[in-house]
Amino acid sequence: MGGDGLTVLEAKRVIITGAGQGLGRAYAVAAALAGAAVVVGDIDAEAAEQTVEAIRASGGRAVAVTGSVAEWAVAQQLTARCVDEYGGVDGLVANAAIMRNADPWDDTEEDLRAVAEVNVLGVQFTARHAMRAMVESGRGGSVVTVVSGARDGIAGMSAYGASKGAVAAMTANWALAGRAHGIRVNAISPLGLTRMSQADHRSDRPPMPDPSRVAPLVTALLSDSSAPLTGAVLRFDGTALGTYGSSLRTVATSSTGWRAEDLAAALVEEAAQ
Template sequence: MSLDGKAAIVTGAGRGLGLAYAQELARRGASVVVNDVDAEATADAVAAIQTSGGRAVAVVAPVGPTETAKELVSTAVEHFGRLDILVTNAGVLRDTVLWKMSDDDFDTVINVHLRGTFTTVREAVQHMRQAGEGGRIICVGSPTGQRGTFGQTNYAAAKAGIVGMVRTWALELARAGITANTVVPVAATAMTATVPYFAAAVRAEANGEPMPAFFRHDLGFGTADDVAGLVAFLGSDAAASVTGQVIGVGGDRLQIWTHPEAALTAYREGGWTYDALVDAWPSTFAGAAQSVGERFPRLPEEFEPVTS
């Protein structure tokens, strides 16, 4: 099953994961609007797709403003006559602990990730609903949005918010035949290259060597191309029944994340007063308390970062 005749938009597609998504969609037959803020990277991405026999055009603009969303959709319709797939991948980082995070640190990340996803999806589905041929919305999340990460208040809020929006959109768009899903990638990128834990995997990727099995299998950490197949699948007719899902992918691993459910339910006639909670928490509730943050296994000795 191919994507022949389909048209897609991929934001943040100048390099890294976004570029891999755009190239895979084009390989499968889709025409692609490549978006990024870096004009040179965007031009190179379009040229690479065209050189490989695909169709692509560029839109150099930051996501967030409604004007960018309108330009992306109008470009797809003008050049390709339609819009079937939207991948919201654009993002930035401004990492620091809560007490040092500035208003600008917070607002910049929220504007690009959360508002950028909202405005672009809103514009895309307005066109898709009017066209009446369904569509595919694929939003990029993060393990940080699922579990939290030290120093990433802004990023965690944005990525968790994206998941919440996607679940809502899956409900709202079902009658129009438009699916909405979240992809949670775990891959060697510029963002993960600075994490010492992944150094051996990132180094192997940079050197064109096979990534060690510990990373690919045990951690589910791989390359951008390992994620791109899922994005293309979710954009296809084969995934017409898949919606409202949060799907993690990396290396050799694919995961469907659960939606939040109550871990424990207990009742007390008259309600839960302060005194009742003091008495009951250790024996009734403490065992159901949830962990936070990701927990990685200890690195095998051969992959330990070299320190000077």
Template sequence: MSLTGKVAIVTGSGAGLGAAYAAALARAGAAVVINDVSAEAADRTVARIVADGGRATAFVAPVATSGVAQSLVDTAVTEFGSLDILVTNAGILRDKSFLKMTDDDFDAVIGVHLRGTFTCARAAFGYFKEHEKPGRIIAIGSPTGQRGNFGQTNYAAAKAGVVGMIRTWAIEMKKAGVTANAVIPVAATAMTATIPYFAAAVEAADRGEAMPAFFRHDLGFGTAEDVAGLVVWLASDEAAAITGQVIGAGGDRLQLWRHPEVLESYFHEGGWSADDIQEDLSVELSDHLQTVGDPPFPALPAELDRSVTPA
């Protein structure tokens, strides 16, 4: 898969998932603008890409404002002559249960994830359309935005909003030949490293070994590099027909998320009163309730369970 001659912006790419996406795009031949709030982190990612024979430059600023978004596009054009790919990965967490979540907690997360994706994508699309480029917009979502998660009202709202925007942009950008897709990563992060359930997987990754098959296959949980291949493919010319999609990646698993759709339709002449619903549909609706939150993790195989003391 070659991206030779392409230019990409990856927001939030100083470390973690974003750095993996940027490195993979560079290995495929793209020049990459590395964005982060930490100059030290951004410079490290640039140095790694350059040491590997790639091209990269850093732009240090928090995303959210239109000014930063336009500056990212301008940096790509000034440094590398063009822009072809945008990956919106920048994000923060301010996890708290609903009643403890402050306005600032909510606004901060919405600002970076949702508004940052909006402003950066708008600036990139403006460039693509003006220069008649079949650009690629890849927004990073989350399982939380698809199913919800305790303590993450702000994050769930932002990530669900990202998916809504992607589906809308796919419609609006189609005539210009620009694609817009969302990626749902399931990968080891600093947060999962603190969860005992994932201890065996994290230990293997720290040793530079492959994670046990239980994590990679059964859970679809892996490394940041496992997600990067999907990002590179969506950024390529070969994926020109893929737009408006939500695709998950983790470990050995790839998942295509279904768009929301009507499960059942019911009709009542004259419309539905509250009493009609109670009498005719209360049981039926209860039988079709949709689940929320991720399903419980399956039990760990004994050899991977670090909570069990060997006899």
């Protein structure tokens, strides 16, 4: 299956979670068009099968695994199915996530647990099994995680933003651990028109592109062409590609020690700049 001739993922075996709709489906379809055999993971069995059918209708290879990534057994099954069906795992897109909109003092216990279990544990569970298969095969691979601008603050998204901050930390640490095994790990902060993004009712919400415009970045990260890149956090809206940096800037120094009031004054001065 080559679509318009693009075969950058030829012979790759890829797991994509949350692939029943929206960005996840776009990633799965694009990966298959680029030559990959895809395991479509989603909690919605009908949606997962629709993605599989769309891929097969275009001549691609895909199978579905249904269930929540927050369950260890489901995360394990995603990797097991990829190995059993295709002979190994070369890539993982840990896309599955949920969002709850509320002020932090209005979040319920149920909502907080659900967000943490799917967005944090679900990513860890899925990546743990996929990366284990990559290590054992000796082939390495590519892991793509998904973060959000909410980790830097969006009103009503504190729980979601916290979970995405955790994913960014996972990405950095997994990139270090995976380097010796040929596993590269990068994060994307995508902007696309999905059911989740439509739940964001901010008046200043930026325009949302069709998910198909965002999918090429995931294909690129799964391909060997991007092999030198690991530990990056990328922003993409289908038009502009950017990267988030991590750096510490010194605000002020004192060789004689600091008093609390001096620290407060330095911080106020910094905030005013």
